[in-house]
């Protein structure tokens with residue numbers, strides 16, 4: 117079973133200390149260990165830490181990016197949109 121997180125949980129993870137989590141669509145990703153690997157750079161990703169990055173994500177990437185990295189980085193779903 118996948119975990120669910122609230123937007124508040126995600127908002128508490130926005131720096132090196134707490135970890136960097138982002139929301140894309142209804143999923144939560146922990147990109148803490150991906151920051152230095154990100155081809156678009158750590159800075160732009162860090163800036164979205166704790167936030168809903170859906171709009172920014174789809175502006176720069178296609179489905180294939182989530183197919184490739186999603187399984188590695190996804191930690192759960194957003195509680196508000198989780199289907200029971």
Ligand code: HEM
Pocket residue numbers: 138140145147154155156157160161164169172173176177178181182185186189
């Ligand atoms: C789960 C989160 C993310 C993953 C796995 C990811 C992965 C990647 C990958 C694999 C690329 C290389 C280009 C490609 O294959 O399409 C890339 C490029 C890029 N990403 Fe991300 N990214 C993430 C989140 C974000 C976010 C939130 C932003 C913006 C705030 C962002 C901005 C960019 C930019 C600007 C590029 C460079 C595009 C270019 O040079 O044309 N990424 N990212």
